[in-house]
Amino acid sequence: MVQASALPRNEGGIETVIGILKQRFGDRLQTGASICEQHGHTTTWIQNQSPDAVVFPHSTDEVAEIVQTCAAHKVPVIPFGTGTSLEGHVNAPAGGISMDLTQMNRILSVHPEDLDCVIQPGVTREDLNIHLRDQGLFFPIDPGANASLGGMAATRASGTNAVRYGTMKDNILSLEAVMPDGQIIRTGQRAKKSSAGYDLTRLLIGAEGTLGIITEITLRLQGIPEAISSARCSFPTVDAACRAVIMTIQYGIPVARIELLDERSVSAANAYSKLDLPETPLLLLEFHGSDAGVVEQAETFGQITEEFGGSDFAATTSTEERNKLWQARHDMYWASLQLRPGASGISTDVCVPISRLAECVTAAQEKTAELGLLAPIVGHVGDGNFHTLLLIDMENADEVANAETFVGWLNDLAISMDGTCTGEHGIGQGKKPYLEKELGAATQYMAMIKTALDPDNIMNPGKILPG
CATH class of the missing domain: 3.30.465.10 (Uridine Diphospho-n-acetylenolpyruvylglucosamine Reductase; domain 3)
Incomplete structure (x- = not known):
């Protein structure tokens, strides 16, 4: 695991707050080691930093009561949804109270x-x-x-x-x-x-x-659209697939989804989801609109693919066929893990202007090969966003070091292309070092806003900004 920075703990305040909340919320305040560890869980390689207690509010008024109690004793409070975040967002580097909002589900x-x-x-x-x-x-x-x-x-x-x-x-x-x-x-x-x-x-x-x-x-x-059509097309290289994406967007086709799977991802999807796709880079698309409109959009995309060596093009309006393809796309994390059983999957994302997409994805593939890393790539490439899943033996120090090198290099590359170090994962703990590189002096004003609203730094401390 990558070590996460710890912050000073307010031991007396934490003990006092747990006592007050336990009396008020009874069994809805839990301090067991397992549940606290679960609420420090993060699907990444960042060290788990557990809260001291987990509380389950049912209403806005209860959330306010909990926050007021924590504020009075300067104790951190960390909101928790389903724990699917990828950059250490739910860790508790200063301890404190995890507020699990899953029971506020109306x-x-x-x-x-x-x-x-x-x-x-x-x-x-x-x-x-x-x-x-x-x-x-x-x-x-x-x-x-x-x-x-x-x-x-x-x-x-x-x-x-x-x-x-x-x-x-x-x-x-x-x-x-x-x-x-x-x-x-x-x-x-x-x-x-x-x-x-x-x-x-x-x-x-x-x-x-x-x-x-x-x-x-x-x-x-x-x-809900009147009609939905899906299309898929294979390409000789990732560069060719990305250039087809660029032309599709520039042509003005109103695609709802346009997803890239590189050759390793396609191989994983075939094995895991029992598909029979050519094991070359693949684009999956979805079109929303009228019956005639979605057919026309798919046909126009098919014509574009011919310019970039596209093959095995197929389009369908069958719900069953569409769902099978998109379920395979959603299962890519688990499918990719099967490429190297026992490895940990470390996901990182960047987003660049669409005109730089092909260059950035190709460079990422070359860099992982240079570092000896197995790293399938998938992406929401219609808006220039892609994910690299590094399959790492966390007991191998050299592999971990190479993975850290790659993540830093990719973030810097995206920023140099007028892109962002994160298109959708967020900053959390994992990408804090790159925020200032990307935004410069703007981060100082973020810090001023944080200090003005939260002078005691009790709201999810240690995330986004230093401190």
Whole structure:
């Protein structure tokens, strides 16, 4: 494991807060070693730093009460969704209280005529879409994991549909949040636009729980498309596949999803999901629209692929065939682990302008080969975002060192291309060293905002910014 920096602990304050919360919440306050370790869990190689206790609130008022208690004794509070974050977001480097929001999982209201809904943060994206299905609506942001929508808001998640529907910041109308002093605020109303004051909604989206705890979310919804078509096409090289993506986007085809699997990922998908795809770089696409529209879009994409040596092109409107392909894409993490049984999978992501995508992905492949790393690549390449999964023997110090070298090199490369060190994973603990490289003096103003709102640094300390 990669060591994570520890912060000073407030032992007396932690003990006092646990006693107060135990009396107030009873069995909904847990201090067992296993549950605390679970809530310091992070699906990455960063060292687990467990909280001292885990509390399960049921309402915004209870969240406010917990925060007020922690604030009074200067004890850290770390919000927890489903634990699927990838950069150490839920670790507790100074100890403190993990606030597990999974029991705040009510869908409070749906307004079909306005295409919006109001939910608690523990609702997962799959549960929401099941609830909405009968009303002909869906929520489009799909990061792959069945994450909680509160966690997705806190990390500014995106995923496979972002090329058409945007990211979480584009699909949230307003938030209710508990601030570091325990006060409850609402950042906006249900109106589709507003010029009223500072945009606190987007300040909290992506803040990773460092400025406040999200307790209610008003989401934009979409109508379920009349028709959906999927297409797939194989390419001789990753460079050719990426150039086909660039032309598809520049041509203005309104793709809903456009995903890249390199040859290693395709091999893993074939074995794990029992597919029979050519083991060369692959693009998977999805089109939303009218019956005629989705067919036309797929045909136009097929014509584009011919210019880049595309082969084995196929398009379908069959729900069963579409679901099989997209399930294979969503299972890529587990499929890739089978390429090297016993290895740990370390995922990192960057995002670059679409015009630099082919160059960046090709360079990443060459660098992993140079370092002797097995590292399949997948990506939401319609918006220039891709993921490299490093398959590492964590007991091999040389491999771990090479993996760290690669991650740092890739972050620097993306930034040098006017890109970002993270398209959707967030900063957490893992990418803190690269934020200042990317944004420069802007990080000083982030720190000022943090200090002004949270002077005692109790809200998820040790994430995004130093300290």
